[in-house]
Amino acid sequence: MDDFARSVLAWFDVHGRKDLPWQRDRTPYRVWVSEIMLQQTQVATVIPYFERFLARFPSVAALASAGLDDVLQLWTGLGYYARARNLHRAAGIIVRDHQGEMPVDTAALEALPGIGRSTAAAIVAQATDRRATILDGNVKRVLARVHAVAGHSGEARFLARLWDLAEEHTPNERVADYTQAIMDLGATLCTRSRPGCERCPVAARCVARGMENPQAFPAPKPRRRLPERAVRWFLFIDAADRCLLMQRPPTGLWGGLWSPLEYADGTAVEQAALAVGVGAASILSIDLEPPFRHTFSHFHLDIEPVSVRIASATSVLDRADLRWFEPAALGSVGMSAPAVRLLEQLFVGREP
């Protein structure tokens, strides 16, 4: 074990997090679910989702035998929904190809959808304490500073160098603790802005610390202006106070989730109504709701909601991706966060 790992572990013994939900009863399944949820997502956000998910799907078998709708429902609001689709698909593969037993070697794990190099290593390290090397955003930041590695995550050379460094520092003992330790260090001390170098256990050996500003590492990624898109969301509500939702295509943005009917900006109500089999004659009122902007990592989406009261759905098309929902049934399927907010505002919120 090198001095770096020793120092990080000593710091962890005092300051590290050891009471997270997925840190007790570290079965491979629980560790797996937590690592997927934690991808690009902060601990505080994950905790309630993790608890609900494990209560509903306590085992690989339970997850595999569930419907995708049920899985997406528990993922509602967590984002990056491909994670949920991959998790569900992987559970089926584990039942079929691994007799329902989670594999705990990196090669078998990486063969599963949604598990890459770092996540596979994290599962092995946390569930078995065997040697495996992770490289997430926290570790990248810590190592880029300690070794003053120039560049950023968009560059292959930068990543290759960091993987080498990460491998070199990974100890042969206490791998689970070390893995948690270096992530905690990055999350709580070696933060992107205002790092707490004074309290850092490896400040003495940190090259960036000895230079001008440790915050210069990693280098910021060059950014472009985000492109903009605009859509209309039509929310049809009938006299029985049900609303019409569409299930989005299985891949792409909010894949597999339910949402108001989405059409291009400027689409007329009558046109949208016709497309889903709602007779134009049954339209009672049309309300333009306040538009709102939803920002993603790579584009802005301007959403213009239109609520449409209709007398009855005279000739609803036989489309499997359309369904009328009672207010109480909305909680039983997966929806995006903006869809949830809008429905609460326009639909559920109007209930007496």
Add this chain to the structure above:
DNA sequence: GATCCGTGGCG
């Protein structure tokens, strides 16, 4: 290599 995929928090 470049792009796509969510959300909430923060300065």
Add this chain to the structure above:
DNA sequence: TCGCCAAGGAT
């Protein structure tokens, strides 16, 4: 209000 980005992986 806005840009930035956090326990990445798939295409």
